[in-house]
Amino acid sequence: MKETVTKAWAVKCDTQDQWGKAIVYYQVWYRTELTGAPELGTGIENCFVTYRGEPSGRQWNLAQQIAGNLNNEGE
Numbered sequence: 001m002k003e004t005v006t007k008a009w010a011v012k013c014d015t016q017d018q019w020g021k022a023i024v025y026y027q028v029w030y031r032t033e034l035t036g037a038p039e040l041g042t043g044i045e046n047c048f049v050t051y052r053g054e055p056s057g058r059q060w061n062l063a064q065q066i067a068g069n070l071n072n073e074g075e
Helices: 057-073
Strands: 002-016 022-035 043-053
Touching: 002 057, 022 057, 043 057
Parallel strands: none
Antiparallel strands: 002 022, 022 043
């Protein structure tokens, strides 16, 4: 089975912790195409959190860079 990233993008989620303090999650979402495993379908979407806490321009840039790198690998 081979998994190829077909698209990736960074997402910012503004929310609050259990005490009402504003926090942010930076995530990288990506869609992959599977070959060699027809029983699993043709593609899936997944994500991972790169940062959780107070807003940070540095961490947001990192999430965008990771998504960009995943997009470049899929080409």
